[in-house]
Structures are given as C-alpha cells and as structure tokens.
Amino acid sequence: MTIADPATSPDPNAETAELELLSFHVGDHEYSVDIMAVREIRGWTRATSLPHAPPYVRGVINLRGAVLPVVDLALRLGLDVEEPTDRNVIIVVDIGGRTVGLRVDAVSDILSFPRNALQAPPEMSADRDHAFIQALTILEGRMIRILDLGAVLPGDTDVAA
Amino acid sequence: MSDPMQEIRASFFVECEELLEGLNDGLQAMDDGDRDAETINVCFRAVHSIKGGAGAFGLDQLVAFAHVFETAMDAVRDGKLEVTPEILALFFQCGDLLYDLVRLARDDQELEEDRLAPVVEQLEALVETEEEAEEAVDFKPMTLSLDLPGLAPLDAGDGEGDGAAGDEARGENAGEGDGTGPFEITFTPLPDLYTSGNEPLFLLRALAALGTAQTRCSWDTTPPLAEYSSATSLLTWQITLETDSDEAAIREVFDFVDGLCTLTITRGAGAPDPSGSAPKPDMANDEPAPPASGPGSTPPPPAPVPDTPPAATAGAAPLASPVPAAPEPEASAPKPEPKPAPAPAPKSAAPAPKPAAQPKAEAKPAAANATVRVDLDRIDRLVNLVGELVINQAMLAQSVAAADLGGNGAIASGLDEFQQLTRDIQDSVMMIRAQPVKSLFQRMGRIVRESASGVGKSVRLTTEGEATEIDKTVIERLSDPLTHMIRNAVDHGLEDADTRVAAGKPAQGNVTLTASHRSGRVVIEISDDGGGINRKRVQEKAEEKGLIPPDQALSDSEIDNLLFLPGFSTASEISILSGRGVGMDVVKTAIATLGGRITIASEPGAGTTFSISLPLTLAVLDGMVVRVGSETLVVPLSAISETLSLRAGDNRAIGPHTQVVQVRETFVPLIDLGTELGYSTPRQNYEGAIVLLIAQEDGSRAALVVDAIEDQRQVVIKGLEESYGHVPGVAAATILGDGQIALILDPSDLLANASGLSRATPKLAEIA
Numbered sequence: 001m002t003i004a005d006p007a008t009s010p011d012p013n014a015e016t017a018e019l020e021l022l023s024f025h026v027g028d029h030e031y032s033v034d035i036m037a038v039r040e041i042r043g044w045t046r047a048t049s050l051p052h053a054p055p056y057v058r059g060v061i062n063l064r065g066a067v068l069p070v071v072d073l074a075l076r077l078g079l080d081v082e083e084p085t086d087r088n089v090i091i092v093v094d095i096g097g098r099t100v101g102l103r104v105d106a107v108s109d110i111l112s113f114p115r116n117a118l119q120a121p122p123e124m125s126a127d128r129d130h131a132f133i134q135a136l137t138i139l140e141g142r143m144i145r146i147l148d149l150g151a152v153l154p155g156d157t158d159v160a161a
Numbered sequence: 162m163s164d165p166m167q168e169i170r171a172s173f174f175v176e177c178e179e180l181l182e183g184l185n186d187g188l189q190a191m192d193d194g195d196r197d198a199e200t201i202n203v204c205f206r207a208v209h210s211i212k213g214g215a216g217a218f219g220l221d222q223l224v225a226f227a228h229v230f231e232t233a234m235d236a237v238r239d240g241k242l243e244v245t246p247e248i249l250a251l252f253f254q255c256g257d258l259l260y261d262l263v264r265l266a267r268d269d270q271e272l273e274e275d276r277l278a279p280v281v282e283q284l285e286a287l288v289e290t291e292e293e294a295e296e297a298v299d300f301k302p303m304t305l306s307l308d309l310p311g312l313a314p315l316d317a318g319d320g321e322g323d324g325a326a327g328d329e330a331r332g333e334n335a336g337e338g339d340g341t342g343p344f345e346i347t348f349t350p351l352p353d354l355y356t357s358g359n360e361p362l363f364l365l366r367a368l369a370a371l372g373t374a375q376t377r378c379s380w381d382t383t384p385p386l387a388e389y390s391s392a393t394s395l396l397t398w399q400i401t402l403e404t405d406s407d408e409a410a411i412r413e414v415f416d417f418v419d420g421l422c423t424l425t426i427t428r429g430a431g432a433p434d435p436s437g438s439a440p441k442p443d444m445a446n447d448e449p450a451p452p453a454s455g456p457g458s459t460p461p462p463p464a465p466v467p468d469t470p471p472a473a474t475a476g477a478a479p480l481a482s483p484v485p486a487a488p489e490p491e492a493s494a495p496k497p498e499p500k501p502a503p504a505p506a507p508k509s510a511a512p513a514p515k516p517a518a519q520p521k522a523e524a525k526p527a528a529a530n531a532t533v534r535v536d537l538d539r540i541d542r543l544v545n546l547v548g549e550l551v552i553n554q555a556m557l558a559q560s561v562a563a564a565d566l567g568g569n570g571a572i573a574s575g576l577d578e579f580q581q582l583t584r585d586i587q588d589s590v591m592m593i594r595a596q597p598v599k600s601l602f603q604r605m606g607r608i609v610r611e612s613a614s615g616v617g618k619s620v621r622l623t624t625e626g627e628a629t630e631i632d633k634t635v636i637e638r639l640s641d642p643l644t645h646m647i648r649n650a651v652d653h654g655l656e657d658a659d660t661r662v663a664a665g666k667p668a669q670g671n672v673t674l675t676a677s678h679r680s681g682r683v684v685i686e687i688s689d690d691g692g693g694i695n696r697k698r699v700q701e702k703a704e705e706k707g708l709i710p711p712d713q714a715l716s717d718s719e720i721d722n723l724l725f726l727p728g729f730s731t732a733s734e735i736s737i738l739s740g741r742g743v744g745m746d747v748v749k750t751a752i753a754t755l756g757g758r759i760t761i762a763s764e765p766g767a768g769t770t771f772s773i774s775l776p777l778t779l780a781v782l783d784g785m786v787v788r789v790g791s792e793t794l795v796v797p798l799s800a801i802s803e804t805l806s807l808r809a810g811d812n813r814a815i816g817p818h819t820q821v822v823q824v825r826e827t828f829v830p831l832i833d834l835g836t837e838l839g840y841s842t843p844r845q846n847y848e849g850a851i852v853l854l855i856a857q858e859d860g861s862r863a864a865l866v867v868d869a870i871e872d873q874r875q876v877v878i879k880g881l882e883e884s885y886g887h888v889p890g891v892a893a894a895t896i897l898g899d900g901q902i903a904l905i906l907d908p909s910d911l912l913a914n915a916s917g918l919s920r921a922t923p924k925l926a927e928i929a
Contacts, residue, residue: 048792048902051838052889060885060894060902065549067894067902069885099884 019118021111023144024091024104027079031104031145032111037093041107044088058103061090068092070101076152077132095149102152111139118146173214175534177263178600180207184256185603192249198238204252205234206409211259213413220266223259226277230255233284242287250610251283257607344411346400347425352393354421365398367414372404537633540593547583547590548877551781552896554583555874559898584875587781595630595777598676598685601640602627605674608644612651619658619669620651629676631683635755635775639685642748646687646771647672649745654689654769664766666690682799683777688770694763696720703729721761725749754882756782756892758857758909784905785853786872786897790840793903795876795895796865800908802856804870809848820847822864824854833866837911838890855908863912878905889914 021032047059047070056075060067070090074081090101118135134148187204190197212227234252236242258280262272346368350361368374377399402411408426415424558576566572602624613620631639655661655670662668675686696717703723704711715723723729727746752759757775776782776799784795785804805824812822812831821828831852835841844850844866853865876895881888881904892907 046901048894048904049840050885050888050904051840051891057885060881062896062900062902065545065552065879065896067879067881067884 017115018112019115021144021146022091022107023109023111024089024107026073026077026104027081029077029079029145030108030142031073031147033091033093033147033149035110037095037149039092039094039099042090042092042101044084044086044090044103058084061101063092063099063101066099068099068101070103071152072103073152074103074105093149095153098153100153111144113137113139170218172534173218174263174267176214177211180211181256181260181263182600182603183207184259185606188249188252188256189606191244192253196244201234201238202407205231205238208234208259209410210413211263215266218266220262222271222277223262223266226255226262226281227259229281229284229288230259233287236288248287251280251287253606253610254280255284257610260607342428344400344402344404344408345425345427346402346411347397347423348400348415349397349423350394350418351421351423354418355394357421359418359421361396361398364414364418365400368400368402368411371406371410371414372402374403375401535593540590544590544594547587548781551583551587551875551877552898554579555898556900587875591632591777591781592630594632594634596633596636597628597630598636598683599627601636601643602674602676604640605643605647608647609651609672612648613670616652617657618651618655620655621669621671622647623671623673624675625673626676629678629683631676631775631777635683638751638755639773639775642751642773643685643687645745645748647674650687650689650691650769650771653691655691660692664692678777679774683775685773685775686770687773688768690768693765693767693769694721694724694761696763696765699723717763718761721763724761725759753907753910756907781875781877782905784874784876784895785870786874786876786903787834787851787853787867788869788871789834789838789867792838792840793871793897793901794834794838794867795903795905796853796855796908797892797905798873800855800857801853802862803854805852805854807847807850807852812847822852824862824864827862829854829862829864831864831866832912834906835866835868855912857909857912861912863908865908865911876903876905 020035022035022038023030023032025031042063045061047061049059050057050069053059056072058070058072058075060069062068072081072084084103088103088105089107090103091107092099092101117137119137121133121136132148132151133145135146137144137146184204184207187200187207190200191204208227208231212224212231215223215227230252233242233255237244237248242248258272258277261276265272348361348364350359354361365374365376369376379397379399404411408428411426412424415422558580561572561576606622606624609620609622650672651670655672656664658668661670671690673686673688675688677684699720700709700715700723703709703720703726706729708723708726708729709715724745725748729746749759752773752775755775757773760772760774761769762772763769782795783798785798785801787794787796807822812820813828815821815828820831822831823829831847833843836843847866850866851868851870853867853870855863855865876897878893879895879902881891881894888904890907890911891904892910893905894902895905897903
C-alpha cells in the first residue's frame with residue numbers, strides 16, 4: 001500500500017524530506033495538519049450562523065474584511081462537543097484555494113519528521129472517523145493523526161442540503 | 162506589461178472595440194434610414210482606422226478583410242453604390258466578422274477562411290459592379306495612387322519639376338470636378354519631436370504615399386550663432402498634397418507626433434481656375450527657398466510673402482481660396498511659437514490656412530468627453546478600500562455612541578460630515594464602474610441577426626435606453642443570460658412569417674430591448690411581438706416531464722414561471738439555437754447571482770416580455786438591520802414596502818401550519834424569519850410582532866416576522882458564494898460596525914423557498 005502524500009506538500013517525491021506538522025487538540029484527541037496549509041491561528045470569536053448549513057459549520061466570521069466560514073472540527077469528526085469558549089482557537093487553513101477556519105480546542109506543537117515515516121491508516125469501514133485521516137505516524141510513542149483537509153470541508157452536496 | 166509593444170497592442174484592441182461600436186452605431190443609424198454623408202463617413206473611418214492599426218501589427222487577415230470592406234464602403238460614400246437593405250445586411254455581417262477577426266487577432270488566432278470567403282466575394286462583387294460603372298464615367302480613385310511612383314521624384318525634385326507635376330495633378334483634380342482642391346499642410350516640428358526619436362522624413366514619405374505631394378522646406382529664423390543650439394527646431398515643411406484621402410487620413414500620418422509639432426491642414430477649393438494659377442505661388446515659394454539656404458539669414462522667409470499677396474491680388478486667389486480666413490491670419494500669426502519675432506509678416510502666407518483648420522481641430526476634443534483608461538483592477542481596489550472605509554466609519558460611529566460622547570456637538574457633527582463624505586466618495590467610486598449598457602445591446606443586435614438567419618425569420622431589434630448605466634461586472638455577467646433570452650425570443654417567441662401575416666402582423670418580427678432606471682434598480686426588458694406563451698402547452702410539457710402533478714389548476718403567472726424550472730424546454734424540435742436542455746433556469750440562476758430578479762408578462766397573440774431587475778451596483782446596498790433570535794440580519798431596503806406591528810386579530814390561520822396577515826384589504830402570507838432560517842421555533846402568539854412587508858417585482862408579497870428593527874444603513878456586500886457557497890434565502894454577507902458578520906437576506910429567494918414552489922419540485926422529480 002502506498003502512502004498518500006499530503007496534497008499540499010511542496011515536493012511529493014522527496015520521501016525523505018522533512019515534513020512539518022502543526023498538531024492540535026480536539027477534545028481528548030490529537031490531530032495534525034501540514035503546516036504549509038496553515039495560514040494563521042486566531043482566537044475564537046462568535047460566528048454568525050448560517051441557515052440551512054450542516055451543523056458542523058459554525059458559521060462565518062470576519063477575518064480582516066473577508067468572510068471566513070468556520071468548521072467545528074469536533075462536530076465534523078463526530079467527537080464530543082463543548083460550546084466554544086474564548087480559550088478555543090481557529091486555525092485558518094487553505095484548502096484547494098478556499099480559506100476555511102477550523103475550530104479546535106487548542107494548538108499544541110509543531111512536529112517535524114521524515115515523510116517516509118508516514119503510514120496509511122488501516123482500513124476500518126466502521127469507523128466514520130477514519131475518512132478524515134490521511135496518514136498516521138508515531139512520534140515519541142504517541143500516535144499522530146494527519147487530517148485530510150479536503151474531506152473536512154463541507155462539500156457541495158452538504159451545502160445544497 | 163514590460164514590453165511596450167504589448168501595451169500599444171493592447172490599447173489598439175481597446176480602440177478597436179470603440180471603433181467597432183462606432184461602426185455598429187453608424188450602420189444602425191443607416192438602417193434606421195439615416196443617409197447622412199457623415200454617418201457613412203464615420204463607418205468608413207472606423208474600418209479604415211482598424212485597418213491602419215492592424216497593418217502596424219501585421220494582422221494580415223484583418224487588414225485584408227478591412228480593406229475589402231472599406232472599399233465597398235468607400236463606394237457607398239462616394240454615392241456610387243446605392244444603400245439597399247441587402248447591402249446594409251451585408252455590412253452588418255461584415256461588422257460582425259470584423260468583430261470576430263479583432264477578437265481572434267487579440268488571441269493571435271485567425272478566422273477560418275471559409276467564413277470570410279463568401280462575404281469577401283459578395284463585397285467584391287459589389288465593388289466590381291460599381292467600378293465598371295465608374296470607369297465609364299469617371300476616374301477611379303486608384304488612378305491617382307498609380308501616379309505615386311512618378312511623384313516620388315517630385316519631393317526631391319527642383320522647382321520646375323514640381324510646378325509641372327503640380328499642374329498635372331491639379332488638372333486631373335479639376336477634371337474630376339468634385340470641387341475639392343489639394344490639401345495645404347504646414348508642419349513645424351517642435352524640438353521634442355526630434356528628441357523623442359521621430360523622423361520628419363518618414364512622415365513626409367507617408368504623406369507622399371497618400372497622393373501627389375509637393376514638399377517645401379523653409380526656415381524662418383536663424384538665431385544668432387551664440388544662441389543657436391543643435392536641439393532647436395528651425396525647419397518648417399509646407400506640403401501641397403493631392404489625394405483622395407480625407408483630412409483624417411492625413412492627420413493619421415501625424416498621429417504619432419501629435420503634440421510634438423505645429424500642424425495645420427487646410428483644403429483649398431479645387432475650382433478649375435485656381436488650379437492653373439496655383440503653381441505660381443508654389444514655384445515662387447520653391448525658388449526662393451533654395452537660395453535661402455545659401456545666405457542662411459532672415460531674408461528668405463519674407464520672400465514668399467510678397468509673392469503670395471500679389472498672386473492673391475492678381476485675382477486668381479489660389480491660396481486665398483480658404484479666403485474667409487484671410488483677414489484673420491494676423492491675429493493667429495503670433496501662435497507659431499518656434500518662429501517668434503520676425504514671423505508676423507512672413508507668416509501671413511503660410512498660416513492663412515490655419516484659422517480654417519484650427520477651429521476644426523479644437524472642436525474635436527470639445528465634442529468628445531475627455532476620458533482616461535484605467536485598469537479595472539485599480540478601480541476594484543478602490544471600491545474595496547471604500548468598502549472598508551464605510552465599515553470603518555460605521556465602527557467609529559458605534560464606538561462614539563458606546564463611549565457616550567454624543568453630547569459633544571463637535572464630535573457629532575464631525576461624524577455626520579464624515580458619514581456624508583464617505584457616502585459621496587462611495588457614490589463617486591461606484592460611478593466609475595458604471596457603464597452604459599450600449600455595448601451589451603450592440604452585441605445583442607448581432608445575436609438577433611445571427612439567430613434570425615439561423616431559423617429563417619426576419620427579425621428587427623429595437624433598443625431603448627442604451628445610455629442607462631450599470632456596474633461593469635453586471636454588464637459582463639449579463640451577456641450570457643441575455644443572449645439566451647434573445648435567442649429564445651427569436652426562436653420560440655416569434656412566429657414564422659406566414660403565421661404572423663395570417664395573424665395580421667407585419668411579417669418582420671420585432672424584438673425590443675430596453676433598459677431603464679426604476680426606483681434604484683436597473684430594469685432590462687426583452688420583449689417580442691410574437692404569439693405569447695402557449696400556456697396550455699407549457700403546462701402539458703411540465704406534466705409530461707413530471708415537473709408538476711397533472712391536472713393542477715395553475716394561474717397564468719404560475720404557468721409562466723414553469724419556464725424557469727430546471728429541465729424545462731418547450732421546443733418540440735431541437736433547433737440549432739435553443740432547446741439544448743439548458744433553459745431559462747440557467748438564466749434565472751445567472752440573474753439571481755447578480756442580485757437580480759426576472760419576471761414574465763405574456764399576452765396570447767401579442768407577445769412576451771421578460772423583465773430583469775438588477776441592482777445598480779454589486780458592492781453596496783441600503784438595508785434595514787433587524788434582529789432575529791440571536792442573529793442580526795440585513796434586509797434590502799428596496800424589497801421592503803412597509804413595516805408594521807401586528808395587533809391581535811391581524812393574523813389568521815389558514816392551515817395547520819400557515820398563517821396570513823391581513824394588510825388593509827388583502828391577505829399576505831406570514832413568514833416567521835426565525836423559523837424559516839432555523840434560528841428559533843415558531844412563536845405561539847404573533848401579537849405585537851414586528852413585520853416587514855416585502856413586495857416583489859412580480860407583485861407577490863409576504864410578511865416577514867422579525868424580533869426587532871435595529872437600524873437602517875448602507876452596507877457593503879461581501880460575497881458568500883466564493884468563500885462558502887450558496888445559502889438559500891441569503892444573498893450575501895456584510896460586516897457591521899461591531900466587526901460581526903451579518904447575513905443579507907434575499908427576499909425573493911426566501912419567498913420562493915418558503916412558498917413551496919421550488920421546494921416541491923425536487924420531490925416531484927424524485928417521484929417521476
């Protein structure tokens with residue numbers, strides 16, 4: 001099985017190239033995203049909710065004059081959700097040209113390891129979570145989940161519903 | 162952008178668009194019966210200028226076609242060809258082809274020859290018949306230009322040769338008897354002309370290429386050696402030009418040195434009489450000139466002067482032919498700056514033409530408004546910045562209010578002024594983006610011609626309100642839906658000629674395109690005088706396709722609106738124009754994304770009218786800020802007809818879940834905004850609730866229940882579609898003074914969804 005490279009990686013062929021990830025907490029779980037996809041990290045502000053939107057879309061916020069949709073990652077991943085607090089942060093990521101905010105509980109670390117240390121997630125169709133996991137890796141005994149950003153974004157069908 | 166040639170090229174294509182617009186205007190005017198010579202001239206000049214520019218960029222196909230077109234037009238201009246509807250139709254077709262050629266040339270492509278060939282043939286056939294007729298009667302314009310090679314030596318030649326050739330040329334001209342004499346051109350380069358790398362020789366050669374040119378060079382003043390600098394410009398050329406080209410063509414030669422020289426062009430009346438005596442002063446001018454080069458002092462310029470006046474007094478009055486001006490030269494004489502002090506007297510001969518030419522030259526810029534071409538990106542940036550300014554102003558006002566400084570008169574009035582200024586700036590900036598719909602309408606003229614010939618109908622397009630201005634983006638995005646609707650009108654709307662005649666209508670169908678401002682919006686109407694919507698067939702069709710349940714009693718307007726359902730197309734035969742399954746629903750969506758609405762009015766036997774109502778600009782809107790649940794929303798002010806607060810008994814239940822509000826003598830459906838948008842559950846009691854009465858273009862109304870009305874203000878529209886996607890019932894978002902985002906409602910979309918028509922559709926489709 002081949003390992004899916006993060007779509008945003010600058011050079012997908014460089015197996016040994018260092019990969020930098022931003023790791024964060026959603027509830028009790030630790031996830032990470034390719035740092036190259038991260039535009040900025042900002043504190044939580046109240047979002048204006050959108051009618052007819054899927055529940056995990058918290059709404060839109062004002063990002064210096066631009067309208068930024070915010071996805072609640074906990075809701076999206078089907079984890080236990082608490083109401084957002086001021087201690088939560090929004091990670092602004094660039095997904096295929098679209099800018100989206102991800103609400104997470106807290107940002108924890110910047111990790112760095114060779115690209116070939118990534119493993120594809122084992123197939124477990126029962127786990128609806130796993131559709132959002134692009135790869136896994138082990139760092140200092142911890143399992144690091146790498147989020148598939150493309151899957152997090154509300155698709156067109158979701159929006160139309 | 163770094164390549165200057167690319168920039169020139171780009172501006173050429175921009176000019177082309179303007180010229181094509183002018184051409185189209187002219188043709189349209191001719192089509193409307195205008196046979197004024199100037200109208201034809203404008204068309205001719207437009208094609209000619211395109212040809213000239215295209216030649217400079219080596220766009221051979223464009224040049225070749227423009228040339229053929231121009232030749233035919235020239236024949237019309239000279240009155241050798243009668244303007245018939247057939248010729249006009251051909252010219253229109255040529256205009257369209259020219260448009261395509263220019264378009265393709267911009268992308269470095271060429272048009273398939275087989276599209277051009279038949280038209281070129283027709284044009285050539287026109288010109289040939291005209292030429293045959295002409296050869297018998299008159300000189301061909303070509304004959305003169307054939308003289309050209311022989312003339313070349315004249316430029317360099319001595320006085321005698323000049324005079325002789327001048328005689329000949331004049332003789333010919335007199336023979337033509339068209340009453341136009343040679344052009345007298347005085348050309349004095351300013352020092353800048355040389356420093357900018359221009360070369361008078363090339364200009365003179367270009368002039369000589371237009372016809373027979375006699376060129377004389379003189380200098381009026383030689384400054385004392387001490388003051389002399391190699392950078393000063395002392396030379397003046399006087400050219401007598403025999404040509405078929407008009408003044409514009411001559412001016413074109415000097416286009417590149419515009420502003421770098423003093424240029425006067427006059428045309429002597431070519432009466433046979435002066436033609437004989439004219440060479441005399443010419444020779445006089447010529448002869449003194451060479452000797453003048455010897456002494457190199459002041460005397461030479463005066464020399465021609467004594468000569469000329471005698472000639473004038475002699476009664477032949479050749480140069481005095483631009484006579485009325487004769488007394489004025491003294492007044493205008495001081496003008497030529499390069500030759501100051503000694504000039505007045507000697508100049509009287511040369512500038513004699515000036516007064517005649519100058520008013521003309523000055524009149525031109527006065528007629529056309531001065532314009533600046535600006536990159537659209539820069540304007541958009543400005544629009545965005547002004548948007549931020551508006552938000553900022555609102556935030557400032559809000560913080561001042563929060564800080565309770567309202568009691569301070571200076572601050573309050575300062576804020577008021579600031580608000581007023583912001584608004585003015587915003588309006589002005591929006592004006593920059595506004596453009597008349599004319600260019601759009603012209604494109605539609607072409608669509609009508611093409612689609613009419615495609616289905617074999619004779620159709621005339623009438624346009625009104627071309628000067629109506631809308632945001633440029635709106636114009637651009639309107640092109641596709643409008644094209645589709647025009648095609649529909651021609652293909653489905655209008656009956657064929659036989660049916661029309663049988664119904665007592667003229668055989669030629671009429672499609673009218675109008676634009677007008679109506680209460681802060683732009684309304685564009687596309688109407689045809691066809692058979693109207695066949696409602697029975699529309700309903701059958703919709704039932705057939707499972708879009709509506711069978712045997713439903715529908716009102717006329719409901720049936721008309723079925724046309725907008727996805728997958729609806731009434732054409733029983735799929736023609737080349739329409740009926741490809743992408744129907745009016747696409748049009749409706751396109752209009753909706755522009756913040757517009759579309760409505761239909763149709764009368765059986767009399768025709769159908771589609772009305773598109775659009776906002777003036779996409780960037781700002783006047784809105785009412787309301788609170789619904791915990792959210793703040795903006796409702797476009799244009800949609801609200803009144804606001805009221807419900808009393809007990811105003812609202813009545815009409816079904817288990819629906820209610821209506823009695824407004825005076827009518828019932829209006831009640832829509833609880835909080836429930837509709839999912840912000841809150843329906844309330845138990847509507848007594849005291851605040852209601853916004855929404856009135857739509859099509860006359861339908863609704864009562865929106867909100868929790869509170871907070872403010873009424875101008876908001877800057879921020880698109881939601883690109884960052885998130887379409888939200889039903891929501892047009893866009895905006896940022897309020899507190900930095901929070903508020904959604905802007907789209908009442909018509911909201912009502913369409915709430916009233917059930919569009920919501921019922923997918924369900925029915927699933928069943929089918």
